[in-house]
Amino acid sequence: xxxxxxxVEKLNKSFGQLHVLKDxxxxxxxxxxxxxxGASGSGKxxxxxxxxxxxxxxxxxxxxxxxxxxxxxxxxxxxxxxVGMVFQHFHLFPHKTVLENVMEAPLFVKxxxxxxxxxxxxxxxxxxxxxxxxxxxxxxxxxxxxxxxAIARALAMKPDIMLFDEPTSALDPELVGEVLAxxxxxxxxxxxxxxxxxxxxxxxxxxxxxIYMHDGKIVEVGHPxxxxxxxxxQRTKDFLDSVL
Ligand code: ADP
Ligand code: MG
Numbered sequence: 001x002x003x004x005x006x007x008v009e010k011l012n013k014s015f016g017q018l019h020v021l022k023d024x025x026x027x028x029x030x031x032x033x034x035x036x037x038g039a040s041g042s043g044k045x046x047x048x049x050x051x052x053x054x055x056x057x058x059x060x061x062x063x064x065x066x067x068x069x070x071x072x073x074x075x076x077x078x079x080x081x082x083v084g085m086v087f088q089h090f091h092l093f094p095h096k097t098v099l100e101n102v103m104e105a106p107l108f109v110k111x112x113x114x115x116x117x118x119x120x121x122x123x124x125x126x127x128x129x130x131x132x133x134x135x136x137x138x139x140x141x142x143x144x145x146x147x148x149x150a151i152a153r154a155l156a157m158k159p160d161i162m163l164f165d166e167p168t169s170a171l172d173p174e175l176v177g178e179v180l181a182x183x184x185x186x187x188x189x190x191x192x193x194x195x196x197x198x199x200x201x202x203x204x205x206x207x208x209x210x211i212y213m214h215d216g217k218i219v220e221v222g223h224p225x226x227x228x229x230x231x232x233x234q235r236t237k238d239f240l241d242s243v244l
Pocket of ligand 1: 018
């Protein structure tokens with residue numbers, strides 16, 4: 001029996017009059033990679049942000065590793081430590097070195113001992129291929145390198161789940177591959193991941209499931225081969241025709 005990592009039931013979220021997430025249901029099991037695709041404005045980022053409690057849902061249930069999370073009863077910083085997130089625009093601290101960026105959250109949020117945090121941060125920088133950049137500032141890095149630091153920084157909190165919101169969309173085309181390779185490695189190690197992406201090649205190769213969202217609803221869910229080759233819904237077909 002595979003372990004349920006994320007369960008979402010009838011999730012709704014509005015911004016004022018704008019109903020952005022409409023009765024979203026979603027289940028992600030341990031070590032699954034789910035790619036979330038859909039046009040701009042369909043609610044992909046809002047869904048990820050609700051799962052990480054950067055946005056608070058209006059209604060519905062979010063169950064992380066069997067535990068129903070409510071902002072009223074849970075310390076959301078602890079939840080965020082378990083559910084790591086990587087953004088399109090890196091969000092590194094510009095005045096801190098690469099190593100300090102990776103050390104920041106375990107040191108100041110988890111209050112772990114500095115030496116232990118440093119050793120683990122160096123291990124993670126090695127893992128993403130950036131140990132030689134440990135002492136430089138983010139401004140000296142390429143976009144691809146910045147994003148790999150952001151991934152190392154998220155991993156430093158030892159999350160059980162990783163959310164990626166268009167992690168390669170801000171990168172020059174020649175830098176996309178190195179970030180996708182890092183993500184693929186993470187997937188192969190068994191990390192549970194939800195990835196919002198326009199990289200259909202990555203989705204095809206790495207995803208266990210692809211979810212197509214349109215206008216705040218999940219329109220279609222399928223194995224990548226099935227969904228890309230034989231979309232069941234006209235909307236999915238139209239979207240795929242526009243991006244493939
Ligand atoms: P996607 O990531 O699929 O492009 P988003 O989740 O970012 O979609 O946005 C879905 C809709 O919600 C869009 O119409 C967007 O303008 C709106 N929206 C997102 N965040 C906010 C916010 N903080 N306040 C108001 N509207 C928002
Ligand atoms: Mg988005």
